[in-house]
Amino acid sequence: MRYNRLGRTSIIVSRLCLGVLTVGPLQANLPVEEGARVIKHALEGGVTFLDTAEAYDTYPYIKKALQDTQVRPVIATKSYAYTREGMKESLERAREALGLKTIDIFLLHEQESEYTLKGHSEALKYLVEAKDKGLVRAVGMSTHSVRGVMAGAQHPEIDVIHPLINMGGLGIMDGSREQMMAAIILAHRQGKGIYAMKTLGGGNLLPRAKEAFRFVRDLPYVDAMAVGMKTTDEVDLNLAWMEGREWPELEVKVGSQRRRLHIEDWCSGCGSCIDNCRYQALYLEAEQVRVQADKCILCGYCSRYCPDFCIKVI
Ligand code: SF4
Ligand code: SF4
Numbered sequence: 001m002r003y004n005r006l007g008r009t010s011i012i013v014s015r016l017c018l019g020v021l022t023v024g025p026l027q028a029n030l031p032v033e034e035g036a037r038v039i040k041h042a043l044e045g046g047v048t049f050l051d052t053a054e055a056y057d058t059y060p061y062i063k064k065a066l067q068d069t070q071v072r073p074v075i076a077t078k079s080y081a082y083t084r085e086g087m088k089e090s091l092e093r094a095r096e097a098l099g100l101k102t103i104d105i106f107l108l109h110e111q112e113s114e115y116t117l118k119g120h121s122e123a124l125k126y127l128v129e130a131k132d133k134g135l136v137r138a139v140g141m142s143t144h145s146v147r148g149v150m151a152g153a154q155h156p157e158i159d160v161i162h163p164l165i166n167m168g169g170l171g172i173m174d175g176s177r178e179q180m181m182a183a184i185i186l187a188h189r190q191g192k193g194i195y196a197m198k199t200l201g202g203g204n205l206l207p208r209a210k211e212a213f214r215f216v217r218d219l220p221y222v223d224a225m226a227v228g229m230k231t232t233d234e235v236d237l238n239l240a241w242m243e244g245r246e247w248p249e250l251e252v253k254v255g256s257q258r259r260r261l262h263i264e265d266w267c268s269g270c271g272s273c274i275d276n277c278r279y280q281a282l283y284l285e286a287e288q289v290r291v292q293a294d295k296c297i298l299c300g301y302c303s304r305y306c307p308d309f310c311i312k313v314i
Contacts, residue, residue, distance in 0.1 A: 012074075
């Protein structure tokens with residue numbers, strides 16, 4: 001495993017980052033013990049970087065894993081809060097739920113442009129003050145858009161950017177893969193730490209998983225890459241790929257487990273999930289919601305808006 005410094009911060013992370021979303025309620029919904037076991041397995045295999053978010057509801061998994069191992073990883077989390085008070089509550093919630101005095105990296109969740117960043121200026125200011133007090137080590141933002149990366153690259157208070165980049169350019173909201181790569185290079189040159197998301201296009205690149213994995217792994221301006229993993233087999237395979245090892249039997253085993261968006265047949269067609277999918281991947285047909293698989297990046301965010309718990313990534 002290689003370890004990199006995140007931009008100009010003092011934070012050193014493994015190049016492979018475990019995306020904890022996958023084990024949690026929005027996706028695999030594993031029991032806490034089982035999800036924690038996957039995290040522990042990754043930490044003891046050399047991963048020292050975990051990515052989560054307040055909205056993922058996965059703090060209990062991380063807390064349990066931390067209780068079960070001596071490895072102390074770098075933890076990045078995110079919040080949609082845009083006010084000072086809201087961000088203060090998010091930070092306190094994370095510190096308490098994780099049992100940590102300091103959160104390593106706190107991000108503004110899903111910033112689209114300079115305007116969204118401006119709209120979150122109070123929350124950002126709070127995070128910078130929290131950094132001065134030692135409650136946070138680095139401040140940053142996650143984004144699915146080229147404009148978001150450009151805005152973060154030019155913002156003096158942003159230390160770390162978590163951009164969406166993958167071989168197919170899947171999920172980039174406002175441009176091509178090449179435009180996103182150019183924006184990330186600019187941000188990297190500005191000294192921002194870069195850790196990539198959606199390496200496998202939310203699962204849509206699974207049929208070409210090794211190629212997609214290597215594509216992001218080999219980008220010289222990406223310090224680390226977050227990959228969602230929900231089994232110890234997936235952890236082992238990603239560790240092997242990160243270290244340049246081959247494991248054909250495990251490739252076949254893991255490759256047979258394709259992910260998809262599942263909608264229960266008791267869907268009432270209320271439309272709440274449709275309004276909250278930023279990729280316009282959902283639509284109504286015969287009074288039930290349907291998914292357009294080629295548009296869905298399997299983020300699982302829509303499931304948070306279903307009052308009847310009938311939508312999830314499986
Ligand atoms: S349908 Fe749901 S899982 Fe798919 S992109 Fe939209 S919000 Fe994400
Ligand atoms: S929010 Fe739930 S009940 Fe409403 S349309 Fe979506 S899946 Fe169906």
